[in-house]
Amino acid sequence: MSIFLIGVIVSILAYLVVGLYAGRSVKDVNDYYVSGRNAPTLLISGTLFASMLSVNGFMGDQGFCYTGNITSLVLLNSLCAVGYVVGPLVFGRYLRRSECTTMPEFFGTRYNDFRNRRLAGIITIISLTAYLLASITGVGILMQELTGFSYGVCLFLAWLCFTAFTFYSGSKGVVITDTMMFLVFLLASIIAGPYIFNAQGGLGELLTNLMHNPNIPDNLLDFYGNIPGTGATDIFGAVMYAVSMGLVWLITVAVSPWQAGRNLMAKSEHVTFRSGAIAAICTVVFLLYLNLQSITVLNLNPNLEDSQRVLIWAAFNVMPKLVGTMVLAGIMAAGLSSASTFLSVVGFSVTTDLFPAKFTSEKQQLRTSRIVMLVVGVIALILAYMGLGGVRVISWFASTIIAASWVVPGVGSVVSKKLSATGARWAMLAGFLGFIIPKCLVGFGVAPFNSLFINFLDPFFLGLYFSLLFAVIGSKLHPVSQAETDYRNRLMVIPRSECVAAEYKRDRVYGYVLIVAGILTTLFLLFGWALPYNGLI
Amino acid sequence: MGEIIFSVCIGGFLAVAGILMNVVLRREEKQLREKNELLEKSDNE
Numbered sequence: 303m304s305i306f307l308i309g310v311i312v313s314i315l316a317y318l319v320v321g322l323y324a325g326r327s328v329k330d331v332n333d334y335y336v337s338g339r340n341a342p343t344l345l346i347s348g349t350l351f352a353s354m355l356s357v358n359g360f361m362g363d364q365g366f367c368y369t370g371n372i373t374s375l376v377l378l379n380s381l382c383a384v385g386y387v388v389g390p391l392v393f394g395r396y397l398r399r400s401e402c403t404t405m406p407e408f409f410g411t412r413y414n415d416f417r418n419r420r421l422a423g424i425i426t427i428i429s430l431t432a433y434l435l436a437s438i439t440g441v442g443i444l445m446q447e448l449t450g451f452s453y454g455v456c457l458f459l460a461w462l463c464f465t466a467f468t469f470y471s472g473s474k475g476v477v478i479t480d481t482m483m484f485l486v487f488l489l490a491s492i493i494a495g496p497y498i499f500n501a502q503g504g505l506g507e508l509l510t511n512l513m514h515n516p517n518i519p520d521n522l523l524d525f526y527g528n529i530p531g532t533g534a535t536d537i538f539g540a541v542m543y544a545v546s547m548g549l550v551w552l553i554t555v556a557v558s559p560w561q562a563g564r565n566l567m568a569k570s571e572h573v574t575f576r577s578g579a580i581a582a583i584c585t586v587v588f589l590l591y592l593n594l595q596s597i598t599v600l601n602l603n604p605n606l607e608d609s610q611r612v613l614i615w616a617a618f619n620v621m622p623k624l625v626g627t628m629v630l631a632g633i634m635a636a637g638l639s640s641a642s643t644f645l646s647v648v649g650f651s652v653t654t655d656l657f658p659a660k661f662t663s664e665k666q667q668l669r670t671s672r673i674v675m676l677v678v679g680v681i682a683l684i685l686a687y688m689g690l691g692g693v694r695v696i697s698w699f700a701s702t703i704i705a706a707s708w709v710v711p712g713v714g715s716v717v718s719k720k721l722s723a724t725g726a727r728w729a730m731l732a733g734f735l736g737f738i739i740p741k742c743l744v745g746f747g748v749a750p751f752n753s754l755f756i757n758f759l760d761p762f763f764l765g766l767y768f769s770l771l772f773a774v775i776g777s778k779l780h781p782v783s784q785a786e787t788d789y790r791n792r793l794m795v796i797p798r799s800e801c802v803a804a805e806y807k808r809d810r811v812y813g814y815v816l817i818v819a820g821i822l823t824t825l826f827l828l829f830g831w832a833l834p835y836n837g838l839i
Numbered sequence: 840m841g842e843i844i845f846s847v848c849i850g851g852f853l854a855v856a857g858i859l860m861n862v863v864l865r866r867e868e869k870q871l872r873e874k875n876e877l878l879e880k881s882d883n884e
Contacts, residue, residue: 373845380852384855386856525842579857586853796871806867816860823849835842836843
C-alpha cells in the first residue's frame with residue numbers, strides 16, 4: 303500500500319470521526335440546520351473558503367495558470383474577494399438577523415409569500431445538485447488516480463465520507479469538517495511551496511527563469527495573459543474577460559446559498575464581517591501563492607500533457623513523499639468540503655422549502671431532515687455514478703446561475719423599499735431563465751449568440767438585466783404590502799446584542815488587516831514582477 | 840506599464856474593501872453611540 307493511498311484513507315477517516323463526533327452535540331433543528339447559530343470566526347471563514355474552493359480550484363484553475371492565464375485568474379480572484387467583504391455588509395448580516403434556517407425561507411419570510419420561498423428552494427435544489435454532482439465526480443476521478451481503485455469504488459468511498467457526517471451531524475459537522483479541510487489544504491499548500499520554488503532555484507529566481515524559459519505559454523508574464531486562453535481575440539477582450547468573471551464571482555460569494563448562507567450560522571453579525579475579511583485575504587493571498595506554484599512547474603516541466611494535473615505532478619515528482627501526500631489529501635479535502643456543503647444545503651431545502659411542512663415536534667423534524675438528507679445523498683450518488691456530473695449541460699446549472707437569479711431579490715430585500723413579493727419572484731425566475739437560455743445558446747455554439755454573449759453580455763449579466771427588469775415590472779403591477787414593509791423595517795433595526803463598542807473595534811482591526819494585506823500584495827507584485835519585468839529595476 | 844497598474848489594482852481592491860468595511864462600521868458605531876447618549880440623557884432628565 304503506497305503512502306499516498308494511506309494518506310487519503312487516513313484523512314477520510316479523520317473527517318468521518320470528527321464529523322460524526324460533532325453530531326453528538328446536535329440537540330435540535332437549530333443545531334442541525336444552522337449549527338446552533340454560534341459558529342465563531344474561524345469556523346465561518348473556514349467553511350466559506352473551503353466550500354468555495356473545490357477540486358477545480360486545485361486542478362482546473364491551476365491548469366489555467368500553467369497554460370498562461372495566471373494574471374487573468376489573479377484579477378478575477380481579487381474582484382471576487384471584494385464580494386466577501388461587501389456581501390456581509392449589504393446582505394449577509396440581514397440574512398442572519400432574520401433568524402431563518404435556509405435562504406429560501408428568508409425569501410419567503412421577507413416578502414411574506416411562500417411562493418417566493420418555494421421558487422428559491424427549487425432553484426437551490428437544481429443548481430446545487432448540479433454542483434454536488436460535479437464535486438462528487440471530481441473527487442471520484444481524483445481518488446481513482448491516487449488509489450488505483452475502480453471509479454465506482456472511489457465514488458462510493460468519497461460519497462460515504464461526506465454523506466455520513468452531513469446526514470448525521472448536519473451543519474454542525476459540515477462547518478467543523480470544512481474548517482478542518484480548509485486547514486489541511488492551507489497547511490499542505492504552504493509547506494509545499496518552498497519545495498516547488500527551490501526546485502528551480504528559489505522564489506527569487508522565478509521571474510528570471512520564466513523570462514529565459516523559451517517554453518512558457520505566450521504572454522504568460524504580461525498583465526493580460528494568454529489571450530486565446532480567455533476566449534478573446536485582443537488585449538481588451540482578455541482583460542474584460544477577467545473583469546467580468548471577477549464581478550460574477552463577487553456577486554456569487556455575496557449572495558449564493560453555499561456562501562452567503564454560511565452567515566446564518568455565525569455567532570454574531572460581527573463574525574460575518576470578520577469571516578468575510580479572512581476569506582477575502584485567503585482568496586487573494588493564498589490563491590496567488592498557489593498560482594505561483596503552478597507557473598513554477600513551467601521551469602521544471604513545461605510539457606505536461608494534462609495541464610490540470612500540474613500540482614498533482616509536483617506532488618509526485620518534486621516534493622518529499624509526506625508533503626506530496628499532504629497536498630493530495632488537501633486537494634481531496636477541497637472537493638469533499640464543497641460536496642458536504644452542497645449536500646447539506648440541498649437536503650435542508652428539500653425538507654423545508656418546497657412544501658409548508660407541519661411537524662409535530664422538533665424531534666420529528668430532525669428525524670425527517672436526516673432521512674431526507676440521506677435520500678438526497680443516495681440520489682446524488684446514483685446520478686454521479688450514471689455520469690451526470692460530467693454532462694456539459696448539467697455543468698451550466700452548476701455555475702453561477704443562482705447568483706444571477708438571487709442578487710436582485712436578495713440585495714433588493716435590504717436596499718429597496720419598493721421591491722415587492724411579486725417583483726422579487728419574477729426577478730428570481732427571470733434571472734434563472736435569462737441565464738440558462740443564453741448559456742445554452744452559447745454552449746451549443748449557436749451563431750451569432752456564441753460570439754455576442756461575452757463580457758458584460760455574458761449569460762450571467764443577461765440574467766441579471768432580465769432579473770432587474772422583471773423586478774421593476776412585478777413591483778409596479780403588484781406593489782409592496784404593509785406586512786412586507788413592516789418586516790423590512792424590523793430587519794433594519796440592529797439587535798441590542800450587536801451594539802457592543804468593543805466588537806466594532808475588533809471588526810476594524812480586520813479592516814486594517816485587509817488594507818495592510820492589500821498594500822503588501824501590491825508591493826510584492828510591483829517589486830517581484832511588474833518593475834523588473836519592465837526593466838525598471 | 841500595464842503590469843504596474845495591474846499590481847496596484849490587485850492589492851488596491853483588497854485595501855479599498857478594508858477601507859469600505861471600516862467606514863461603514865465606524866459610521867454605524869458612531870450612530871449607535873449618539874443614540875445611546877441621547878437615551879442616557881433622556882433617562883437622567
